[in-house]
Amino acid sequence: MKRRTLLGSAAALVACSALPALAQEEKLKVGFIYVGPVGDGGWTYQHDLARQAVEREYGDRVETTYIESVPEGADAERALTQLALAGNKLIFATSFGFMDAVMNTAKKFPDVKFEHATGYKRADNVATYDARFYEGRAVLGTIAGRMTKSNKIGYIGAFPIPEVVQGINSAYLHAKKVNPDVEMKVVWAYTWFDPAKEADAAAALIAEGVDVFMQHTDSTAPLAKAQEAGAYGFGQASDMANFKPTPRISSIIDNWEPYYIRRVGEVLDGTWESHGVWLGIGDGEVVIGEITDAVPAEVKAEAEALRDKIASGEHHPFTGPLNKQDGSVWLAEGQTATDEELSSMNFYVEGITAPMPK
Amino acid sequence: MIDPMSVFILLLGAATPILFAALGELVVERAGVLNLGVEGMMITGALAGFAAAYATGSPAVGFAAAALAGAAVSMSFAVLTQFLLSNQVATGLALTLFGLGLTAMFGKPYEGLKAPAMMPGPLRLNWMIWLGIALVPIVWWFLARTRAGLILRAVGENHDAAHGLGYPVRWVRILAIGFGGALAGMGGAYISIATVLQWTEGMTAGAGWIALAIVVFAQWNPWGVLAGAWLFGGVTVLQLRLQAAGVAVPVQLLSMAPYLATIFVLVLISARQKFGRSGGGAAPASLGRPFYALK
Numbered sequence: 001m002k003r004r005t006l007l008g009s010a011a012a013l014v015a016c017s018a019l020p021a022l023a024q025e026e027k028l029k030v031g032f033i034y035v036g037p038v039g040d041g042g043w044t045y046q047h048d049l050a051r052q053a054v055e056r057e058y059g060d061r062v063e064t065t066y067i068e069s070v071p072e073g074a075d076a077e078r079a080l081t082q083l084a085l086a087g088n089k090l091i092f093a094t095s096f097g098f099m100d101a102v103m104n105t106a107k108k109f110p111d112v113k114f115e116h117a118t119g120y121k122r123a124d125n126v127a128t129y130d131a132r133f134y135e136g137r138a139v140l141g142t143i144a145g146r147m148t149k150s151n152k153i154g155y156i157g158a159f160p161i162p163e164v165v166q167g168i169n170s171a172y173l174h175a176k177k178v179n180p181d182v183e184m185k186v187v188w189a190y191t192w193f194d195p196a197k198e199a200d201a202a203a204a205l206i207a208e209g210v211d212v213f214m215q216h217t218d219s220t221a222p223l224a225k226a227q228e229a230g231a232y233g234f235g236q237a238s239d240m241a242n243f244k245p246t247p248r249i250s251s252i253i254d255n256w257e258p259y260y261i262r263r264v265g266e267v268l269d270g271t272w273e274s275h276g277v278w279l280g281i282g283d284g285e286v287v288i289g290e291i292t293d294a295v296p297a298e299v300k301a302e303a304e305a306l307r308d309k310i311a312s313g314e315h316h317p318f319t320g321p322l323n324k325q326d327g328s329v330w331l332a333e334g335q336t337a338t339d340e341e342l343s344s345m346n347f348y349v350e351g352i353t354a355p356m357p358k
Numbered sequence: 359m360i361d362p363m364s365v366f367i368l369l370l371g372a373a374t375p376i377l378f379a380a381l382g383e384l385v386v387e388r389a390g391v392l393n394l395g396v397e398g399m400m401i402t403g404a405l406a407g408f409a410a411a412y413a414t415g416s417p418a419v420g421f422a423a424a425a426l427a428g429a430a431v432s433m434s435f436a437v438l439t440q441f442l443l444s445n446q447v448a449t450g451l452a453l454t455l456f457g458l459g460l461t462a463m464f465g466k467p468y469e470g471l472k473a474p475a476m477m478p479g480p481l482r483l484n485w486m487i488w489l490g491i492a493l494v495p496i497v498w499w500f501l502a503r504t505r506a507g508l509i510l511r512a513v514g515e516n517h518d519a520a521h522g523l524g525y526p527v528r529w530v531r532i533l534a535i536g537f538g539g540a541l542a543g544m545g546g547a548y549i550s551i552a553t554v555l556q557w558t559e560g561m562t563a564g565a566g567w568i569a570l571a572i573v574v575f576a577q578w579n580p581w582g583v584l585a586g587a588w589l590f591g592g593v594t595v596l597q598l599r600l601q602a603a604g605v606a607v608p609v610q611l612l613s614m615a616p617y618l619a620t621i622f623v624l625v626l627i628s629a630r631q632k633f634g635r636s637g638g639g640a641a642p643a644s645l646g647r648p649f650y651a652l653k
Contacts, residue, residue: 037462037559039469069560154602187601188609194563195554197594200372204598207364224472224555242470355606 028268030054031088032066033079035095035218036193042218042237043192043254044068047094047117050256057261061268072097080105084112090267092260093117095192096161102126113272115263118163120343124274129259132280134166134342135310136252137214138174138317139288139303140234143250144212145175145182146299147232154185154205154213156222158192160357162345164216169349170317171214174306176351185210186354195221206231223248232294239289250303251289258284278339282311318342323350360603365596370487371553373591375400375545375562377490379569380576380583381497382541387573388501389534390514390644394450395435396542397566398457403428403543405461408550408557409468417476417551421486421544428543429536431457436535440528443648458560468557476552486548491584493541498580510534514642517649527649542566568616575620577627578641590616 032051036044051064065088070079076098083091084105092115093102099119106114106126114126122128144153153175157164172184185208187201198215202222205213212232215222220240226233226247235241235251259279266272279285288307291300309315320331325348331337348356379396386393406427411420435453438444479485501507512520513530521527549565550557568590575589576582597612627640 039466039559041470041558185602185604187598189598190609190613191563193560195556195558195561196372196375196549196563196565199554200368200595201598201602203368203371204595204602207361207368207599208602210602219554219558220470220556221554221558228475228555242472354601354604357609 027063028058028061028090028264029086029088030062030064030264030267031083031086031091032064033070033076033083033091033093033098034066034068035070035072035097037068038066040193040218041220041240041242044094044218046238046254047092047256050260051092053257054260054264058264058268062264070098074101076101077104080114081108084109089113090115090264090272096159096163113267120276122274122276127263127272127274128276129263130163130276130278131254131256131285132278133163133216133252133254133286134170134317135280136286136288137167137170138310139307140214140250140252141171141174142178142303142306143234143291143295143299144171144214144232145177145179146302147249147295148175148179148182148212150209150211151179151181152183152185152208152210154187154202154208154210156198156201156205156213156215156217157186157188158217159190160188160346162343165345165348165356166342167214167216168352169345172352173322173349174317178302184352184354186352188357189217191217193218195219198222199225202226202231202233203229235289241289244290245292246294248292249294250291253287253289255285255287278343280310281307282313324348325350325352325356360599365592365599367483368595368599369588369592370483371591372595373587374487374490375548375553375565376569376572376590377584377587378493378545378548379542379566380572380587381490381493381580382538382545383569383573384576384578384580384583385497385501385510385541386534386538387645388514388578388642389510389531390517390642390647390649391439391531391535392446392450392646393432393435393453393535393538394447394570395432395453395457395566396538396569397562397564398454399428399431399539399542400457400546400549400562400566400569401461401560402431402457403546404550404562405465405468405546405557406543407547408471408473411473411547411551412468412471415474417474420473420551421547424543424547425540426543428539428541428546430539432535432539432542433532435539436532439648440532440535443650446646446648454566462559465557465559469559471556473551473555473557484552486544486552494580494584501580511642514644517644517647521649521651527651531649542569545569571617571620574641575616575623577623586616589619 034044038048067079090113094117096118102114102116116128118130119128155168175182189201198217199221202225206229215236223233223243232249233247235248237254239251316336318337320335321333322331324330403424407420407424410423411417438449439446476484513527517527572586575586600607
């Protein structure tokens, strides 16, 4: 047999054996990296629910994996690279601090698609998605303003980044609207997830006379402190239903399911494109959890009315006239904040006395 | 202005887990063993304590179980370093990773559950805070005033001499490691049962490393450990209180302060050694060195 025919038949043989594999559609591998453990009961827990929803929706067509408790540093790039090398064609990076790690990894793996939550850097294979948490905060702020007896409401922030600052401003403005005497105390924990520190932050607020507080950190520890002290709190990112009816009187829930299902579907049918989206209450991505019976019926109705007005677009949480903390004019009468202004927000609105950390 | 009393009460709570863990590690190090697995033993105690307290409804049972669990995992370190003569630094680090991984796996069913409420003790501080403070003079008295304490210190300073005098170096060290494990376990359980009131993976969040720093800061003295725990705990609480009160203070600077103090103490210790001044303050001479007896 001539060498050429030998090669040719060998090639044909390989082609034949490869054909059935081609005919059978290959599973799409989807990877996730989480900043906390899936059992945090808050942020990461909610992302993982959406991952499970993706598996339910597409069944055998997808295979998902996740890496939990990935620190927002050099480790993130290692975890992302590991996922890409393992054959994941779509990777969700679910924390702001993963941003640069995502950009670096995406450059090395141009055929892998990346989705980064709450970031602003994009590339052909990097899309960003975010939720308008500040819309939910407006509703919680309304409830907080009505429920406080000491007129001091508190806020536990993770890091002074725009996403968190928006929430503080929105909550304060809407609490102030229903209760002009209200004062806002802010404590920065400088961590997304450290239950002991979050509990200490809650204790510090309570010791300052705060009787209703919100949190933008991921554990349920502040609610446990609120329970001890008889203060009110809200579920953060998840329902945190274990603390119902008090101290958890309502909650802001991140519902990533529709987005994850849609984007995985787009990769499956080849229509995925990079974009930056920012969805809110109206899109079902930000959900107000059950307002419990500890809240008077008229307050509950008021909060729900505000929620519906935000959902329909009738009310924008940042509508002028509004001044910045230093008294300078920000928005004129009737003017609303643009998305650009919101996504770079690094100042408090007028009336918050706490200093903005540098 | 901020009421100092309320800061002090919050401080006591924040200091208690690191006080327990650091006192335990102090005894271990005075016996000449460096166990870097404090974080791993704390997280094991946090889970075991929470599970037992949840199952029985009794925080006291929880703390007892945490002590047992902490001592039990410390025994793996003891066997590896005392009988198999493995490197103490590497084994300690492995113990931390082991504890974090093990508890992440076994902790899943306990996520989202609530711990039973603790009985308030005198002055509205819980009993564990009092126990932690009471342990300081007890450990001091044991080390400085008892024969057993003298033997333990001898083992830590010069294990060959102690062995020559007929003291069971290995068993003294194993007992010390077990004691350190028990206290670290109770410290961890304080976080899950008293501070956070629930179990979450990785909840000790570096408290074990702070405890290790405090032992150095304290120059291996129990009273120094109390001071160190209050300093570290106090700074944590104070920076949160200052923020809540709206005082503009650079948080990073305050958070850094205890570590700067530790480095300062380290420099002080080595300066003293350089100029030939012996006495208290330096690390036990046999710290971290493996011991084996030729028969």
